[in-house]
Amino acid sequence: MSEPAAPIEPIVAARGLRKKFGRKEILHGLDFDIPPGRIYGLIGHNGAGKTTTLNAMLGLTACAGTIRVLGLDPFAHRARLMRDVAFISDVASLPRFLRVRELFSLLSSIHPNFSPDKAHAFLQGTDLKPELKIKNLSKGMLAQLHLAVVMAIDAKLLVLDEPTLGLDITYRKRFYRRLLEDYMNEERTLIITTHQVDEIEFMLSDVMFIRDGTLILHQPMEAVAQNFIQLVSNDPAQRASARALGPVFEETRFGQTVMIFEGVDRSRLQDLGALSSPTLSDLFVALMQRPTAIPEPTP
Amino acid sequence: MKAFVALIRREFLEHRGAFLVGPLLLVAVLLGSTILAFTVGRIDARFSGALFTAAPMRIYEWGFLGFAFAWSLYLVATLFFYCADSFAADKRNNAMLFWKSMPVSDFTVLLSKLGAALTIFPATIFVIALLSGALLFGVAVSTSALNGGGGFALLGNVAGVYAQVAASLLLVLALGLLWYLPFMAFVGALATLVGRWAIPLSLLFPALLSTLEWVVLGGGWQPLSTRTWEYLQYRADFPLTQGYVEAWSTTAAPFSFAAFATDLLTRISWVQIAIGAVFAVVVVYLASQYRRRNNRD
Numbered sequence: 092m093s094e095p096a097a098p099i100e101p102i103v104a105a106r107g108l109r110k111k112f113g114r115k116e117i118l119h120g121l122d123f124d125i126p127p128g129r130i131y132g133l134i135g136h137n138g139a140g141k142t143t144t145l146n147a148m149l150g151l152t153a154c155a156g157t158i159r160v161l162g163l164d165p166f167a168h169r170a171r172l173m174r175d176v177a178f179i180s181d182v183a184s185l186p187r188f189l190r191v192r193e194l195f196s197l198l199s200s201i202h203p204n205f206s207p208d209k210a211h212a213f214l215q216g217t218d219l220k221p222e223l224k225i226k227n228l229s230k231g232m233l234a235q236l237h238l239a240v241v242m243a244i245d246a247k248l249l250v251l252d253e254p255t256l257g258l259d260i261t262y263r264k265r266f267y268r269r270l271l272e273d274y275m276n277e278e279r280t281l282i283i284t285t286h287q288v289d290e291i292e293f294m295l296s297d298v299m300f301i302r303d304g305t306l307i308l309h310q311p312m313e314a315v316a317q318n319f320i321q322l323v324s325n326d327p328a329q330r331a332s333a334r335a336l337g338p339v340f341e342e343t344r345f346g347q348t349v350m351i352f353e354g355v356d357r358s359r360l361q362d363l364g365a366l367s368s369p370t371l372s373d374l375f376v377a378l379m380q381r382p383t384a385i386p387e388p389t390p
Numbered sequence: 391m392k393a394f395v396a397l398i399r400r401e402f403l404e405h406r407g408a409f410l411v412g413p414l415l416l417v418a419v420l421l422g423s424t425i426l427a428f429t430v431g432r433i434d435a436r437f438s439g440a441l442f443t444a445a446p447m448r449i450y451e452w453g454f455l456g457f458a459f460a461w462s463l464y465l466v467a468t469l470f471f472y473c474a475d476s477f478a479a480d481k482r483n484n485a486m487l488f489w490k491s492m493p494v495s496d497f498t499v500l501l502s503k504l505g506a507a508l509t510i511f512p513a514t515i516f517v518i519a520l521l522s523g524a525l526l527f528g529v530a531v532s533t534s535a536l537n538g539g540g541g542f543a544l545l546g547n548v549a550g551v552y553a554q555v556a557a558s559l560l561l562v563l564a565l566g567l568l569w570y571l572p573f574m575a576f577v578g579a580l581a582t583l584v585g586r587w588a589i590p591l592s593l594l595f596p597a598l599l600s601t602l603e604w605v606v607l608g609g610g611w612q613p614l615s616t617r618t619w620e621y622l623q624y625r626a627d628f629p630l631t632q633g634y635v636e637a638w639s640t641t642a643a644p645f646s647f648a649a650f651a652t653d654l655l656t657r658i659s660w661v662q663i664a665i666g667a668v669f670a671v672v673v674v675y676l677a678s679q680y681r682r683r684n685n686r687d
Binding site (some may be wrong): 146149174184202 | 486492
């Protein structure tokens with residue numbers, strides 16, 4: 092008889108994660124596990140608590156509740172944790188007074204898992220030369236350099252908080268392509284937040300939607316495709332029948348009615364209009380417009 | 391340890407302008423001015439050479455001691471501004487999150503800044519002071535030679551004076567840095583909290599502390615006649631120019647490093663240095679705890 096498979100330890104485990112700034116609670120007791128080898132998209136509008144959640148994972152802020160990353164309390168053991176975790180929180184945060192070669196030389200002494208050879212290899216074929224000063228680089232070059240730095244770190248978890256903010260579409264596409272082709276493997280976990288949801292949808296294995304400090308969706312992308320259906324209908328009678336099935340969202344686009352359903356059997360909808368899977372951005376908009384679970388107190 | 395040394399190197403790269411480029415420019419300007427002055431006849435090379443020949447050792451000693459003292463003052467002033475700047479630099483440069491993505495604690499990062507203030511920067515200024523002294527002697531020997539003086543005996547004597555003064559400068563820098571360590575740490579810790587406002591606040595804070603003591607516990611006729619102020623004045627005064635230096639300046643005896651060192655080492659309070667070191671570690675630790683909790687602003 093074969094032994095039962097050992098349960099996979101999550102890379103990140105949060106229980107009752109809460110965070111207050113002053114009297115305002117930003118995170119309202121998040122519970123989630125992130126298993127290894129996945130690509131997570133953490134999506135929410137401005138001020139929803141994305142960065143605070145990431146900061147809690149990275150040990151940059153102290154929170155109530157419990158959070159463990161690679162088995163460690165991030166706030167208590169940030170320095171130890173950063174040997175196995177890499178993150179980009181702002182591409183403009185590279186030290187501007189250094190040259191590219193000085194940065195690589197310093198990092199090879201400071202970070203035990205940084206490989207300057209890999210970093211140089213990632214810059215091959217780009218305009219980034221070792222003698223260039225970081226303060227003279229364009230935004231796109233900064234993003235390339237920062238990505239080369241984190242990809243040259245042999246990390247188990249990579250966290251990217253708005254890594255392509257301010258970059259044009261060419262650089263954004265190149266950024267994500269390099270990340271997927273040259274870095275990701277089944278042992279590495281990637282957590283990414285961005286407002287350009289459609290650009291990362293193709294690479295995600297799981298998605299988390301956060302609204303007002305509460306997780307409102309946390310599912311693998313396959314489950315999202317199964318659970319959510321988009322219906323486009325022109326016929327008033329069909330629309331009425333569809334409404335009776337309780338769409339989570341409805342809007343009119345170019346004279347057509349678009350509805351999104353959660354957990355409704357596809358067979359019950361197929362005669363009511365054209366069916367498809369909603370894009371992540373459509374789903375995001377749909378779920379953000381539900382009544383809030385924890386409404387803001389009236390002043 | 392490798393990471394700590396790299397962090398000190400990073401400080402040097404970030405602030406090399408104030409501790410290497412600036413001083414080298416100063417030396418270059420000084421040397422250029424001297425050569426120009428001789429060239430255009432503003433200084434009479436023969437008169438200078440005669441002076442160097444008449445009382446060579448005294449001139450060399452005073453000249454190099456003057457340079458050493460000037461560079462020590464430069465170092466003290468620059469380190470004060472360095473501490474106020476560097477402890478807040480990561481926040482101001484928006485590089486805080488990058489350094490926090492490295493596997494080093496905030497305490498280690500701040501200690502490395504203080505470490506740079508105690509090692510690489512003073513060492514750089516020391517080397518530049520030696521260079522200044524060497525150039526001074528070069529000028530002196532050249533003008534002596536123009537006046538028919540010089541020779542190997544003079545060079546040997548000059549080398550002796552050079553070694554005595556250089557060793558004394560090294561000792562003064564080492565002890566001075568230990569003596570002023572709590573001040574540097576305090577300014578740095580304050581900068582972690584308030585950025586460049588640390589410069590005026592670090593000057594204001596002792597006066598406020600003294601005033602507080604005067605109000606609560608009483609004291610002399612005004613807020614600065616208190617024990618706190620008296621103690622701070624004592625701690626701000628490095629006992630350099632009293633003792634041997636004072637006595638030597640009134641005699642014709644050659645400057646002796648051994649006598650200078652013996653005198654200085656017996657007059658300095660090692661208890662105060664130990665108290666200062668403990669204070670420095672405590673305030674840097676407290677500053678690191680603040681930095682741990684504040685990532686951007």
